[in-house]
Each structure stands twice: as structure tokens, then as C-alpha cells.
Amino acid sequence: MKRLVICLFVALAAMSVKAQDWYAGGTLSFWGGDNVTSFGIAPEVGYHFNDKWAVGGSLEFSHAKSNGLKSNAFAIAPYARYTFFEVEQLSLFVDGGFGFSTVGVKHADNVNGFEVGFRPGLSFAVTDHLSILTQVGFLGYRDDYLYGSNGGGLSLSSGDLSFGFYYTF
Numbered sequence: 001m002k003r004l005v006i007c008l009f010v011a012l013a014a015m016s017v018k019a020q021d022w023y024a025g026g027t028l029s030f031w032g033g034d035n036v037t038s039f040g041i042a043p044e045v046g047y048h049f050n051d052k053w054a055v056g057g058s059l060e061f062s063h064a065k066s067n068g069l070k071s072n073a074f075a076i077a078p079y080a081r082y083t084f085f086e087v088e089q090l091s092l093f094v095d096g097g098f099g100f101s102t103v104g105v106k107h108a109d110n111v112n113g114f115e116v117g118f119r120p121g122l123s124f125a126v127t128d129h130l131s132i133l134t135q136v137g138f139l140g141y142r143d144d145y146l147y148g149s150n151g152g153g154l155s156l157s158s159g160d161l162s163f164g165f166y167y168t169f
Contacts, residue, residue: 021048025131025166026058038064040073044166046081054081060101062146073146075101077115089125094118095135101146113144119160129168136161 026043039062046056057078064071079097086092098116117140123133138160141152148159 021168022046023048023054023056023166023168025133025164027162027164029062029162036064036066038062038066042075042164044164046166048168051086052083054083055079056081057097060146064147069105071103071105071147073101073103075099075146079119083123091123091125092120093123094120099145101144103144103146111144113142113146113148115142115145115148116140117142130165131168132163132165134161134163 022045024043024045026041028042029038029040031038040060041062042058042060044056044058046054048054055078057076060073060075060077062073064073077097077099079095081093081095083091083093096118098114100112100114102110102112104110115138117138119135119138121133121135123131125131136156138155139153142148143150
């Protein structure tokens with residue numbers, strides 16, 4: 001046990017030496033319309049191994065109310081990010097990963113789902129530490145993931161469009 005604690009301490013100390021490689025950020029959403037109100041938050045953390053590769057993950061919570069029915073959804077989605085184009089502050093990347101979700105509607109059973117696939121994105125470095133990003137589309141397979149349907153393929157719908165930010169330490 002003592003050796004395990006020492007190994008964990010050494011590993012954390014080694015990671016903190018290159019703290020500028022860690023990033024944190026996420027997305028927020030709110031929607032209000034005819035009989036539908038929803039909001040969501042999805043914090044994200046990750047680590048850059050080098051200029052091309054990073055790994056990270058997001059944890060999402062969303063709440064929706066539609067026609068008197070309330071639902072809550074949780075999802076966890078780890079990914080690997082590959083940056084394939086970079087010019088000055090602009091970067092193009094693709095995230096490959098998978099996600100697990102559970103959606104609960106009041107007075108009904110929870111629905112669990114998953115997805116596996118790719119999401120292309122664009123990042124713009126506002127400063128050395130702050131970047132804004134957008135992701136559009138999804139190429140892969142989903143089975144009851146969040147509020148989506150089952151199946152596979154390419155989706156370029158507004159439901160697969162997200163905007164966010166991250167701060168590099």
C-alpha cells in the first residue's frame with residue numbers, strides 16, 4: 001500500500017511538471033420553445049501528449065421538460081483527439097471515442113445507450129491559454145444515446161453542432 005501511494009505521488013508530480021499540457025473547458029446549452037425547455041452542461045478535461053495527439057473526456061448533464069414530461073440525462077464520453085491541420089491560431093481536429101448515457105423520464109424506466117464514432121472540429125486560439133472550438137457532425141453508430149435514435153452513418157444535423165471553449169494550463 002505504501003508503494004502504491006508513493007507511485008501515485010510520483011506520477012502526479014511528473015504530470016504537474018508539464019502542467020501546460022492539461023486543458024479544461026466544456027459546453028453549455030439552453031433551449032426554450034413551444035412546449036419544450038431544456039438546458040445542459042458538459043465539462044471537459046484533457047491532456048495533450050504533443051502537438052498532434054490528446055486524450056480527454058466529457059461528463060454531460062441535461063434536463064428537459066416537454067409537454068409536461070421531465071427528463072434528466074447523464075453521459076460520459078472519453079475520446080482521443082488528433083489534430084491534422086494547424087496554421088497560426090486555427091486548428092482542425094477529429095475526436096474518436098465512445099460514450100455511455102442514461103436518460104430518466106419521470107414515472108418510466110431509464111434508457112441506457114452508447115455511441116462510438118468520430119466528430120470533426122475546429123479550434124481557434126484566442127490567447128496562448130484560451131481557445132474556442134466547434135464540432136459539427138458525427139460519423140459512427142448510436143444505440144439509444146442520450147435523446148437520439150438507433151443506427152449508424154453520418155449525421156450533419158444541428159443536433160450534432162456544439163460550441164465550447166477550453167483553457168490550457
